[in-house]
Amino acid sequence: MDLGVISVRYARALLKSATEQKIEEQVYKDMASLAECYMEVPELRSSIDNPMLSGEKKMHLLTTALGNNPQELSKRFVVLVMKEDRENALQFMANSYITLYRQQKNITRGKLTTASAVSAATEQKMKQMVEAKTQGTVEFTTEVDPTIIGGFILEYDTYRMDASVKSKLNNILVELKK
Structure with a gap:
């Protein structure tokens, strides 16, 4: 089996x-x-x-x-x-x-990645935003990744919002190569 x-x-x-x-x-x-x-x-x-x-x-x-x-x-x-x-x-x-x-409990996992540590208030605000979108509870984690330079990456379920400076710079580089 x-x-x-x-x-x-x-x-x-x-x-x-x-x-x-x-x-x-x-x-x-x-x-x-x-x-x-x-x-x-x-x-x-x-x-x-x-x-x-x-x-x-x-x-x-x-x-x-x-x-x-x-x-x-x-x-x-x-x-x-x-x-x-x-x-x-x-x-x-x-x-x-x-x-x-x-x-069963409608719990979603969420993750916020930032270039530097964020305040508890900012983390809570992001968590509330995800909870409003998912209409459920969110188990939220934060991670610091200096390689993204600035901005943030928010992930939950299959959703990913990449508002990092690194991705913006990469997009500009791709456009310049065209």
Whole structure:
């Protein structure tokens, strides 16, 4: 069976259970922590995939990756996944849960890239603009990238507004070459 299909099925079941218990937001934080650990600590995947590592040690690693004070449901979910020998798909299950939760709660991810740090008020204004456009909640991140020289790049969903000085200069250069 396809790894993606399996991951989504497990994630749906977890979301349904979490919603029934009214703890879907806390489980979302647990799954986000787990997904982040997989991204930031590449050794986690190789450790979980290692057949020589005992199930108890894998369980300890995964429970730690769930973050501080994880929900009992999240821990039981990891136990179930381990029992079914599906731990190699756990990263995908966590990411699928995150995606399903965001769809259910109408949450959009947004990103603002600027040449230098912006004030909290400016960041909040951009976030409110995106929320007004999407009619939902926005998980907003900011990034400083001096290579864009000035201006900003705003991204959310499939939308991208590039108002950076670098892109403007590149456009002028392209026009001059014609």
